[in-house]
Amino acid sequence: RALMVGSEPQVVKLKNIQHLYTPVRATLKTSAHVLQFVERMHPTPALGGDPQAAAVASIAQIEPLARGWYGAPVGWLDGVGGGEFAVAIRSAVALGERVRLYAGAGIVGDSVPAKEWDETALKFKPLLGALGLTGTRHSVLGAQSAREVLSSEF
Template identity: 45%
Template sequence: PLPPGAAPLVSGGWWSRRVPEPAAYAAAVRRALAELERGGLAKVVLARTVELRSDEPIDLPGLLRPLLGHGYSFAAPLPGGRTLTGASPELLVSRHGRAVVSNPLAGSAARCADPAEDRRRAAALAASAKDLREHRLVVEAVADALAPYCAGLEVPGTPELTSTETMWHLSTRVTGTLRDPDTRVLALAAALHPTPAVCGTPEAGARRMIEELEPFDRGFYAGLAGWTDAAGDGEWAVAIRCAEVAEHTLRLYAGAGIVTGSDPEAELAETAAKFRTMLRALGVSDALA
């Protein structure tokens, strides 16, 4: 049976439901902005989902294939025969010997097929005071979390632009050298997660807002996907641009960071753009986002 509120897509054989509906998501952003105005919170990340159902069993290898080579591609088995699959652009942390790298992303803009407009959007993002402030919150949190573990830490003062097929992002590559060579990558990941890029800051208040405003369980979305070895080396990416896949159903996730100055309609559009990574891999219309 279709979930309540499901509506057919223009693509044959697919049904969809948005949770929350776009208008409700924009309303949640407005509520978050009101809370930010009252003080105590600097940022909160609000997510939404698109649930898809197919009449035919979902071809998981066929879904994963277009994602390979786009950032950190993953397909991780979950309980109940489900799979978390996606292509994350964001490295939470890597450790190779004593070398540590974290590459937080925060501040985003949708790509455009027109080259001139695409360049304009990138330049606007790089100059956006709101996005630069949002990005700095994340970078400072990452640096603070890594500092106790690192004898030296390099934190660039200005972010760079990086891009995926669908998005522009502000990016800062934070590098360090471990004090203790026995510190394992999972210890670093536990110290870092969740960053303000997926939760907000301060963390406790942001978590409360997420629980209040998001009408679904994030499950494994915004968790970690990666690997580690017996030596403690490894790489762990933030589980974004992803979907939870079962035999006939998918749940796609996308979030946006809300700070003072955020616009509800712009944040809604940002989440819609972030859905496109998985929608294009599925070969279905972007319109449902």
């Protein structure tokens, strides 16, 4: 078995935004299934906080909406226990004519709530574009209460 972690984060440039990416690759023991590894890695510290138990409990109390599939591991499995997974840092769930979009900000001690809010709005642009909602007015359920929560927590 082997574990390879990139020595430094790499910049991934997308159309609307840039991300830091650290590749992690592993060859698991023959008796292990890739989902065992995925389960141990979820949620990542970037999305679930650290220490994990306390952070996840705080998130559940603070955030006004459930996260849905935001931050979930997504990927593929083969027939012998291998696969490849990534973290869904954007997601959308549709039910009838309603669509709920998910994106977030990396909140740390030095975060400025207004800047984090603006960054999150930027992250929604590709999702809105895919739905044909660019340049139109659309409502974001819970947006005002979410902004108030962010502002009051810093």
